[in-house]
Amino acid sequence: MSSLTPDEKYALITRNLQEVLGEEKIKTILKERDLKLYWGTATTGRPHIGYFVAMTKIADFLAAGVHVKILFADIHGFLDNLKAPIELVKNRSIYYEHIIKAVLSSMGVPLDKLTFVFGSSFELSAEYTMDNFKLCSLVTEHDARKAGAEVVKQVASPLLSNLLYPGMQALDEQYLDVDVQFGGVDQRKIFVMAEKYLPMLGYEKRAHLMNPMVPGLQGVKMSSSDPDSKIDFLDAPAVVKKKINKAFCEEGNIEDNGLLSFVKFVYFPLKSLNGAEPEFKITRPEKWGGDMIFKDYQTLEDDFRDKKIHPGDLKAGVTDAINALLDPIRKTFDDAKLQDIIAAAYPPENKKASTGPNKRERKAMARKQKELEQQQEGKENTAATATEEKVAIPATAPAPAQTESVA
Helix, strand or coil: CCCCCHHHHHHHHHCCCCEEECHHHHHHHHHHCCCEEEEEEECCCCCECCHHHHHHHHHHHHHCCCEEEEEEEHHHHHHCCCCCCHHHHHHHHHHHHHHHHHHHHHCCCCHHHEEEEEHHHCCCCHHHHHHHHHHHCCCCHHHHHHHCCCCCCCCCCCCHHHHHHHHHHHHHHHHCCCCEEEEEHHHHHHHHHHHHHHHHHCCCCCEEEEECCCECCCCCECCCCCCCCCCECCCCHHHHHHHHHHCCCCCCCCCCCHHHHHHHHHHHHHHCHHHCCCCEEECCCHHHCCCEEECCHHHHHHHHHCCCCCHHHHHHHHHHHHHHHHHHHHHHCCCHHHHHHHHHHCCCCCCCCCCCCCHHHHHHHHHHHHHHHHHHHHHHHHHHHHHHHHHCCCCCCCCCCCCCCCC
């Protein structure tokens, strides 16, 4: 039990969040007991530094006495359209468990205060399956499609599995026995769906907490499926530097700036855990003004907007900051067994053996073949014309000459 007052707990639980649904419910529970909460992640693409946002909040939750469950949603990973077959999802679930634990440990979060759960451990039960059927009899296709619009992969001809995903995420709240579900603001439509439909099954309406989404390196949403938008937890220092150097960072432009967003939503909150005083450092040669140290994000943003910080300097500072955060995680995965887990979760793509020329080569060959056919056709037409002229008998041809017979 945390020594904080209910109000202090609520302030810690909700700091740096973008939205809270069910504020009064949470406050009422905190007056009686500690909160029970879960955060889930579908085990698909490689986790990236955007996950630091959720991990930082999990640290806050624990400090506020919240009982936290982390769900590795392997069944959801399979249902999410086209992302991975079930066999691969199982291997990725194992990787997710190790990488999430490594990240939390690198932040000083005590793992013994967390409960880790795999979705397949309860979502395949007869009771859960029946509830899922009941939910399917209530939820319209429109509501299911709308709920998953920002979470489930959208394609022209979606599979039925896409529509099951949001409802199962709602049911997880009941089967994990929590008061609150926590996730990114992109989950909001699923949260609203859960609040609407769970009471129809006779279950309690839960509260929901949402953190802001961190823009990727190109200024749009950071996504596991877009390698150019994100930095993986295990990216090598040189890879991190290369990706940062390619990132969009226009001088004086603070809009859709993925680098500033990282410092704002990841670096300063993470470095502020447990009452620590954060600082962000940009290392520069003395001839360019020397090092710059920022104790708060707003000053950094203001200086960049006013063009006191060159984009190249900001990139250098972010590169150093990210590599410092990732170094202990990378060292954890130097272990041979963990390398085998990575290989099983994300095997190298098997390139199909070449069965012929590529698309460009086929087009070139087709053009050449057409030219040859046209040339051949031209020659044949010329030859045919010459032959016709040679064998044709004129209509006014003279009669053949008569010869005298010799007696």
